[in-house]
Amino acid sequence: MGQNQSQVEYWNSTPGQKWIRFEEELDKVFEAVNDQLIERAQPIKGERIVDIGCGTGATTRAFAQRLGPAGFVTAIDISEPLLSRARGRSxxxxxxxxxxxxxxxTDTIPGDLFNLVVSRFGVMFFADPVAAFKNIRSWLAPGGRVVLAGWAAIDGNPWFEVPRDGAVARLGPPDTSDPNSPGPLGFQNTNYVTSILAKAGFSDISAERALTMLRHPGPVEAVAALAANIGPSARIIKKYNGTSKDVEEITAYVVNEFRKFESDEGMLIPAWLNFFSALNSTPDRQ
Ligand SMILES: C[S@@+](CC[C@H](N)C(=O)[O-])C[C@H]1O[C@@H](n2cnc3c(N)ncnc32)[C@H](O)[C@@H]1O
Incomplete structure (x- = not known):
């Protein structure tokens, strides 16, 4: 059994498949993160790109779109249902x-080396992050780069904080765990992540905590249903075997709190994200 077996089970079962159920809403809310990744990565035509933890493929398509017909993006994931949805939209x-x-x-990607590895929220789940990033570096040509997006700490991040508070009030506290342990918030500590990248052999490592506005046309109910069903609140609901009534109550709490983000342009939700970039200056596989 692989070290990431619990993640394989999670992302292939009902909780992971919420990324299909709420795909339309997720694609809208996190589109701004793709823009941020593209701005930081500056992909150029002819580059070979990997998207890690591609889910239903929104980031893969955003980079592919940017490259045009000559582009080549390999998208990888441990969830067959999510991959199959992404494939269907290629x-x-x-x-x-x-x-x-x-x-x-753990796995190699057969074929030529890549120029750029990107990920939107797909690299915080590794049981052994140093081993993972050593492996990721082995896919890159010399001079190849990684550009990654993860969540900053939950405090001040209403996207997770509000549903978490609603779930705690209704059901109880989450399991206490190491803040760096694998999960949606596993890359909240920038020093921890830059040390992983350094141990994995990357150079020119940088980390930036940046404010991104998540956008959605609304109504608030659509966004609240999504927020209550993924991330830390979903994990609390799972821990306490929450009923559909619990989910309904948590969603109602989120609706109420999220009303403050309604604007003439739809919903505008501030989000603190951590962006990381690094280079592979030493070739591993020649
Ligand atoms: C939070 S979702 C993000 C999905 C997608 N990047 C997006 O932003 O819509 C995390 C994704 O990482 C994938 N994942 C988790 N561990 C992985 C691993 N070890 N290798 C590849 N993918 C992994 C999950 O299956 C899931 O699709």
Whole structure:
């Protein structure tokens, strides 16, 4: 059994498949994160790109779109249902995309080396992050780069904080765990992540905590249903075997709290994210 077996089970079962159920809403809310990744990565035509933990493929398509018909993006994930949904949407972009069931911590990607590795919220789940990033570095050509997005701490991040508070009030506290342990908030500590990248052999490592506005046309109910069903609140609901009534009450709490983010342009939710970038200056596989 692989070290990431619990994540494989999670992302292939009902909780992970919420990323399909709420796909439309998620794609809208997190589109701004793709923009941020593209701005930081500056992909250029002809580059070979990997998207780690691609889910239903929104980031893969955003990069592929940016590269045009000559582009090539390999998207990897440990969840077959999410990959299959992403594959089904590959004709939406002209660039060539390739979706593979691959564990980023342990598996090789056959074929030529890559120029750029990107990930939107897909690299915080490794049981052994140093081993994972050593493996990821082995896919990169010399000079290849990684550009990653993760969540900053929950405090001040209403996207997670509000549903978490609603779930705690209704059901009880989450399990106490190491803040760096694998999960949606596993990359909240920038020093921890930069030390992982350094131990994995990357150079020119940088980390930036940046404010991003998440956007959604509304109504608030659609956004609240999504927020209450993923991330830390979903994990509390799972811990206490929450009923549909509990989920309804938590969602009502989120609706109420999220009303303050309604604007003439729809919902505008401030989010603190951590962006990391690094280079592979030493070739590993030649
Ligand atoms: C929070 S979701 C993000 C999905 C997608 N990047 C997005 O932003 O819509 C995390 C994704 O990482 C994937 N994942 C978790 N551990 C992984 C691993 N070891 N190797 C590859 N993918 C992994 C999950 O299956 C899931 O699709």
């Amino acid at each position: 004709s939406e972009v002209l660039a060539s995309t390739d979706y593979r069931l691959i564990d980023a911590q």
